[in-house]
Amino acid sequence: MDNTPPHSWEDASIRHFAMLTMLEIDPSNMAGRPSGNDSEKAVFADIVSKLNLIPGCSILDVGSGCGPLTELLCNYAEHREMSLTLFDQTVVNERLVANYPHLVNKAKFVNGVFPNDKIELETRKFDRILLYGVLHYFSNPKSILLDLIDFLNPGGSMLVGDLPNFDKKERLLNSQFGKRLNSEFQQQNNLKDLGLEFNGEIPKIRDQLVLDILETLRSLNFNAYVLPQNNNLPFAFSREDLLIERLPD
């Protein structure tokens, strides 16, 4: 593996997730969520309802990962004749197939780093795009979303899930409820600190950025909304989702 220090937040994140594929780590922990299928199933149910995954639709999952959420999505898509494209770096896609060999024919795998390798998607468009737990690994999240909306079919929608909004977390921790929740979380936490190393400044998702994204997308004639997460999701009180819709032609 390359030992030079990462130049950018993107490089640091990509390398971090590549390194995790070489370790024996619970796949949910790898994605930053607690172990256990119950929470992965709750996250998946939330995605299905927000993204309105109807039979026959085409789906692109960017930063798809190699854990249970991807397995749930592959199985769901297969039973409803949806075409599923998984876009992630090569080692992550390889680890997914190593973890779940039965998935090999259930999706089209595109190996690459977005947006550098977006050409690998050719001129394809999709009815649904999923970016779950990934946007905060880019230093310019808005430009990534502007790139991604080009891949949406008319009438299509994109879910940008699990945004760790720093301001939302601060509001939570300022409340008595949040302080209690945080102390319970610290006691029960089964998440390992997987140590993402980066010497530069780590960009934060904040209210201002979220509102700026909504305003920009709306000015481009997309519908864009902030959605809360169901309370049974692991970080429901500090995270939120964005739903973006391209109007039909």
Ligand SMILES: C[S@@+](CC[C@H](N)C(=O)[O-])C[C@H]1O[C@@H](n2cnc3c(N)ncnc32)[C@H](O)[C@@H]1O
């Ligand atoms: C926190 S994991 C989330 C995985 C999955 N979406 C989930 O929620 O279970 C982040 C994933 O995004 C991928 N990723 C990060 N930056 C990426 C980029 N620029 N292009 C493609 N994949 C990327 C990583 O390789 C990693 O697999």
